[in-house]
Amino acid sequence: MSSHLSRNIFKHYFGDSGKDRYLDMGYRDKLWWVSYLRLLPIILLTALLLSGCVEREVAGPVAVEEAGVPAEPGLWNPDGVIAEGEYSGYALLIGPEGLGYPGGDLEVFWRTDDEHLYMALRGETTGWLAIGFYPREWKKGGDVVIGRVNGRDAVVEDQYIIDFFGPHIPDVELSGTDDILEFGGLEKGGVTVIEFRRRLDTGDEFDRAITPGEDLPIIWSISRSEDLKQIHDVARAEGMLRLGEETAGPSATAPLSxxxxxxxxxxxxxxxxxxxxxxxxxxxxxxxxxxxxxxxxxxxxxxxxxxxxxxxxxxxxxxxxxxxxxxxxxxxxxxxxxxxxxxxxxxxxxxxxxxxxxxxxxxxxxxxxxxxxxxxxxxxxxxxxxxxxxxxxxxxxxxxxxxxxxxxxxxxxxxxx
The missing domain is CATH 1.20.1260.10 (Ferritin, core subunit, four-helix bundle)
Incomplete structure (x- = not known):
């Protein structure tokens, strides 16, 4: 708080003859006013924060139930609501039952432009969802995006798998960079959606360059836990995203020949x-x-x-x-x-x-x-x-x-x- 602002507030409460009035006060009154003036900057700063006048860092835009209004068709909005025309590609990934896993599906939506990949993951869990691009051997070398939503708190991280069977570690802890440019999510009725945007080629050694129009090998997993360090316990599998094909959403299952x-x-x-x-x-x-x-x-x-x-x-x-x-x-x-x-x-x-x-x-x-x-x-x-x-x-x-x-x-x- 500047001395100029302090003098103006002092003058507001005590008038032009404020100094004389202040000197005539008793000790307790003087102590109260001094304490008030010392606390006033904190009060004003809190008011500014609550009013939204001060810019704050947030984890990412999160769609709450009341905000679940679809975006204008064709516009990408990371709000956890998959709107008509928001994505051009779709894949249903099936996680097998057995081997200690109940099984589950991960739906993946995507689109690309000249510079960016836009993607949404949707799965039946209140925990985290993850997808890894271009694993080399087993899981090793996988370029991972992992995220979860809890109330208004959305977390999406850029991670990397350092060994054959894990673990996946945030890129920033490996001297890399977190290259998730935008993200958001929604958890409703036991179904979690996370959306994110990243560059096709981030330039980070712990990310893999993605080429539009090509098949994209992936690994993926779902966990009940919100702790991103906990192992998957719902479903996990390998998959292939056909980035060159346009399929906007689920389709009916046709009989096999x-x-x-x-x-x-x-x-x-x-x-x-x-x-x-x-x-x-x-x-x-x-x-x-x-x-x-x-x-x-x-x-x-x-x-x-x-x-x-x-x-x-x-x-x-x-x-x-x-x-x-x-x-x-x-x-x-x-x-x-x-x-x-x-x-x-x-x-x-x-x-x-x-x-x-x-x-x-x-x-x-x-x-x-x-x-x-x-x-x-x-x-x-x-x-x-x-x-x-x-x-x-x-x-x-x-x-x-x-x-x-x-x-x-x-x-x-x-x-x-």
Whole structure:
């Protein structure tokens, strides 16, 4: 508080003869006025803050129930309300049941312009939602956006996964930058929505550049907890966002053709065969990589079984090492009998994953059903990571793998990622 302002207030209360009046006061009155004048700056500052005249930093715009009015169509507004025309792309990501998870879906909405990615995540939880772009091996290298909403408090952070199975750490704690330019959210009726904007290429070493029109491999997860450091406990999976396709929102589930049903049964058996083979190869080589990938294949199997359950389909029975498809049966037996030593075993595993990538891409091509695209896209992202992992492990032991099904260009894109 300036001395000029103090003199004016003194004059206001005591008039032109204020000094004489003040001197005539008793000790207690003088003490009260001195205390009042000392507190007056705090009172005035508080009033200014409450009136909105002073600019404040906020965590992000948060849509409360009363503010849930859709924005003008076509305009992006991070208020937690997904309005008509706000996004041009949509994907339904299915989190499988089982393996300790109840399962759940994550809906992803997006659009891009020349410089920015605009995205919304919607999931059934009162905890956090997360999406990670371009994981390299397992989760490692994933460029993560994670957020939650609690009342008027929205938090969305830019994080990075530093190791194969985590943890994800805020970029700023790794000497990077938080590149979420705008964000907001809404939690209502047990459903949380977060929206955010970031640059396609932030220039931060802990972020991945995103190219409009290309397929975007992701990992994602949902937690019941609002603590962003707590592990996911509702759902988690891999996925693929087709940034080049425009699908603004959910669509009705169409019945599958006979060819699609046959393809689904084959993919399920192929994933089961891969799991069984890796478990057997672990027994003979004791390489932990086989056990890790076998566990990942269990998640892939659970994803397909969840998809089949939702479509009212029955899963065929299984027995380890026994498959209805004769081709898969022969591949299993030949690779297992010929896997003499770690190098040969890793080469056999790479062959299985290369075939899996090819077969999944074949099923995705021409598919229009969002649930099929979601599950098969996630499996393909996982299979590409498995292929990358096996080839690198093979090369570390002096081995070499040459693609047998994929083109050299496609193989290099996956492995030299």
């Amino acid at each position: 006979a060819a699609q049903l046959q393809g689904m049964a084959f993919i399920l058996e192929e994933e089961r065969m891969a799991r069984d083979l890796y478990l057997e190869l672990y027994k003979t080589t004791r390489l932990p990589i086989f056990l890790d990938v076998a566990r990942s294949e269990e998640t892939h199997i659970a994803s397909i079984l969840t998809l089949m359950k939702r479509r009212g389909l029955s899963a065929p029975p299984e027995a380890p090492g026994v498959y209805a498809d004769e081709t898969l049966q022969k591949i299993y037996e030949d690779l297992l009998s010929g896997a003499d030593g770690p190098v040969v075993a890793l080469g056999a595993a790479a062959q299985v994953e290369e075939a899996s990538v090819h077969d999944l891409r074949k099923e995705i091509e021409g598919a229009l059903e969002p649930d099929l695209i979601s599950v098969y896209g996630g499996l393909m992202v996982g299979s590409e990571k498995h292929l990358r992992t096996f080839v690198r492990a093979l090369e570390e032991r002096g081995g070499e793998y040459n693609p047998m099904i994929l083109s050299q260009e496609e193989f290099d894109r996956i492995v030299r990622y």
